[in-house]
Amino acid sequence: MxxxxxxxxxxxxxxxxxxxxxxxxxxxxxxxxxLEFNPKHGFRSKFVSTNPKNGKQxxxxxxTYNECMVMYENEEGYIRYMIFSLSGDTYFTRARxxxxxxxxxxxxxxxxxxxxxMQVALAVSLKAICVYCGADFEKVKPLYDPHIxxxxxxxxxxxxxxxxxxxxWDAINSHKVxxxxxxxxxxxx
Numbered sequence: 001m002x003x004x005x006x007x008x009x010x011x012x013x014x015x016x017x018x019x020x021x022x023x024x025x026x027x028x029x030x031x032x033x034x035l036e037f038n039p040k041h042g043f044r045s046k047f048v049s050t051n052p053k054n055g056k057q058x059x060x061x062x063x064t065y066n067e068c069m070v071m072y073e074n075e076e077g078y079i080r081y082m083i084f085s086l087s088g089d090t091y092f093t094r095a096r097x098x099x100x101x102x103x104x105x106x107x108x109x110x111x112x113x114x115x116x117x118m119q120v121a122l123a124v125s126l127k128a129i130c131v132y133c134g135a136d137f138e139k140v141k142p143l144y145d146p147h148i149x150x151x152x153x154x155x156x157x158x159x160x161x162x163x164x165x166x167x168x169w170d171a172i173n174s175h176k177v178x179x180x181x182x183x184x185x186x187x188x189x
Contacts, residue, residue: 007075012105013037015071017079027052033079035071036062039113043069045081067117068095070105086121089169100163111160118165119151125172134177143172
């Protein structure tokens with residue numbers, strides 16, 4: 001998972017981590033670290049420090065929105081965030097596997113949002129493999145369709161179907177045309 005320690009404590013998405021004795025200039029203070037979820041935009045981190053001079057909370061600081069995100073405590077006791085992308089077969093599979101192993105970290109509304117993002121990611125991947133890799137649409141479409149349709153069912157009835165979504169990326173990638181170059185630059189003159 002890219003630099004993340006192997007020993008970590010995962011938190012539910014509604015957890016607020018309170019960190020005491022956090023550096024604040026030459027002073028120390030308390031901070032709250034959490035996740036914010038917006039059903040139209042996704043997940044982002046939220047960081048709120050307390051001004052040690054007056055005891056009032058400062059204005060929250062937010063990260064950019066992501067498709068899927070969790071907060072955890074690493075083995076040194078530091079609060080960190082793990083971001084999952086759904087773009088590309090490796091990232092999609094990594095996110096899917098994490099979600100299958102840790103569904104209880106997310107609310108039903110968040111699972112529905114993630115399933116919608118997975119559906120979009122698969123549709124984009126289908127188009128991309130045809131446009132950028134020369135794959136025949138009619139040949140690769142059947143490799144995507146069952147997963148896109150299953151996600152649509154889960155979204156419609158509110159069911160978590162992420163465990164059912166496991167595209168055969170090897171079969172999909174076997175349709176790439178070797179040496180295909182959709183954007184060839186030609187010199188005139």
